[in-house]
Amino acid sequence: MLQDFSTPVRRETSTVVLETERLTLRKPTLADVKAIASLANDRRIAENTRRLPHPYRQDDAVQFIKAIARSKTGAKTETVFLIEEHHTPIGMVGVDWREPETPELGYWLGVDYWGRGFGTEAARAMIDYTFEEFDAEVMISGARVVNPASRNILEKCGFQWNGVELHRFESLGSSSPVDCFRLTRGVWASLKRWGKSTRHDS
């Protein structure tokens, strides 16, 4: 449940660091280029993310990080975090503000790190940060209909299915059906408040 993961926010001069049970989420820098490129350069990741190119080269990571560096912390531009486990980069999570009223959650992990609950843990931290930091009333996200892992993450985070749309995927060079999801601030707040109940049998 959402409340199992509290997300302490640590503010260091100008950057925000999010901490979960096992992960640290921080702003990526040019020093992370090699690690990001080596994690992201996998077709299994590119085919499930709309804008990740394939092959993914170090120069793609440089351009990406320079674009992030231009955005101020707390600004409603692209809010992106590098996910680290024990100081080792394992993926990225972020929110895209292209539509200012509907921030869109996105994430990917290096393939070696799949299947250990890291995707859910990072997504929950990003959702908490977005609703706590910004005045958005709803977040959206999507998963290709052939991507049950991502769909599971969204459902575990409280997102509700909202229909299917065709979206273009850069690495596929074509469009693909995507299950679309929404999470309202009200549902998120309600899940966060859902405390433990105790049962007494007599």
Ligand SMILES: CC(C)(COP(=O)(O)OP(=O)(O)OC[C@H]1O[C@@H](n2cnc3c(N)ncnc32)[C@H](O)[C@@H]1OP(=O)(O)O)[C@@H](O)C(=O)NCCC(=O)NCCS
């Ligand atoms: C999607 C992604 C982040 C998942 O990360 P992860 O850390 O493995 O995910 P989690 O372990 O937190 O949870 C995945 C859930 O899906 C389930 N799952 C994984 N693969 C599955 C499959 N093929 N079929 C059904 N369920 C599956 C897991 O069992 C888990 O559910 P559970 O906790 O109820 O057991 C990772 O696979 C990835 O980076 N994929 C490529 C990029 C991508 O798809 N991004 C999302 C688009 S925005």
